[in-house]
Amino acid sequence: xxxxxxxxxxxxxxxxxxxxxxxYAQGGAPSANPVSDTIREMLESxxxxxxxxxxxxxxxxxxxxxxPAQWTFAQLMVHVVQTNVALCSAIGGxxxxxxxxxxxxxxxxxxxxxxxxxxxxxxxxxxxxxxSQVGAAVPMGxxxxxxxxxxxxxxxxxxxxxxxxxxxxxxxxxxxxxAQPKK
Numbered sequence: 001x002x003x004x005x006x007x008x009x010x011x012x013x014x015x016x017x018x019x020x021x022x023x024y025a026q027g028g029a030p031s032a033n034p035v036s037d038t039i040r041e042m043l044e045s046x047x048x049x050x051x052x053x054x055x056x057x058x059x060x061x062x063x064x065x066x067x068p069a070q071w072t073f074a075q076l077m078v079h080v081v082q083t084n085v086a087l088c089s090a091i092g093g094x095x096x097x098x099x100x101x102x103x104x105x106x107x108x109x110x111x112x113x114x115x116x117x118x119x120x121x122x123x124x125x126x127x128x129x130x131x132s133q134v135g136a137a138v139p140m141g142x143x144x145x146x147x148x149x150x151x152x153x154x155x156x157x158x159x160x161x162x163x164x165x166x167x168x169x170x171x172x173x174x175x176x177x178x179a180q181p182k183k
Contacts, residue, residue, distance in 0.1 A: 032130075032131075033129075033130045033131040034131065035131045035134060035148070035151075036126070036129045036130055036131050036133075036134065036151075039126060039129075039151045039154075039155055040126050040127075042155045042158060042159075043119070043122055043123065043126060043155075043158070045158070046119070046155070046158025046159070046161075046162060047116075047119035047122070047123075047158075048177065049158075049162045049165075049166075049176075049177050049178060050077075050080055050115060050119075050158065050161060050162055050165060051112070051115050051116050051119065052177035053162065053165035053166065053169060053176060053177060054077050054108075054111060054112045054115045054165075055112055056169060056174055056176070056177065057073050057108075057165075057168070057169060057172070057174065058172075059107070059108035061073060061172050062074040062077075062104075062108055062111070064168060064171070064172060065168075066167075066168070066171055072104055073165070073168050074104035074105075074106075074108075074111060075104045076161065076164055076165060076168070077111050077112075077114075077115055077165075078101060078102055078103060078104050078111065078114075079161070080115055080118065080157075080161050081101050081102065081111075081114045081115055081117075081118040082101055083154065083157050083161075084118035084119060084121060084122050084154070085101065085118050085121050087140075087150050087153060087154045087157070088118075088121050088122035088124075088125040088126070088154060089121065089125060090138050090139060090140045090145075090150055091122075091125045091126060091129065091138065091147055091150045091151060091154070092124060092125025092126070092129075093138060094125065101114065102114045122154070126151075129147065129151075133147060134146065134147050134148035134151065135147070135148060138150065162176075166178070166179075
């Protein structure tokens with residue numbers, strides 16, 4: 001798993017919190033759970049962009065990777081599924097579902113469905129999280145960590161994975177979802 005450097009993530013998190021403050025100043029109601037609500041907003045953005053990236057890449061390009069050391073596009077999408085399921089299951093306090101994860105050898109349709117389903121896992125896990133719960137210890141791997149840490153890591157992963165997917169799309173002459181012309 002690639003993790004965004006902490007300074008970059010903290011800057012992005014601060015910008016998101018400040019933006020929500022600007023929205024409040026413009027007439028919005030304050031959130032009782034600004035951190036959890038911001039992560040849920042980031043979930044929707046990450047879900048939309050990563051699912052659309054998976055759909056935009058042609059099936060014959062799922063084996064594309066810019067260099068031999070980099071993952072193929074299919075491997076990247078499978079990794080998105082794996083991290084979503086593992087981290088969001090831990091955030092929600094539910095055991096990780098049995099491995100139904102696709103492999104990079106599966107058909108594009110199966111991978112796209114798995115990406116979308118993994119974001120449903122995250123939606124369910126984050127649906128009822130409140131800011132009063134983010135400091136709680138949750139099981140992860142062989143130990144425990146805070147729910148807040150996992151929420152920050154998964155949000156950073158969505159941005160990192162989308163950035164990588166967008167680069168792969170552009171290298172194949174395809175505009176990524178956020179660069180698509182407005183309809």
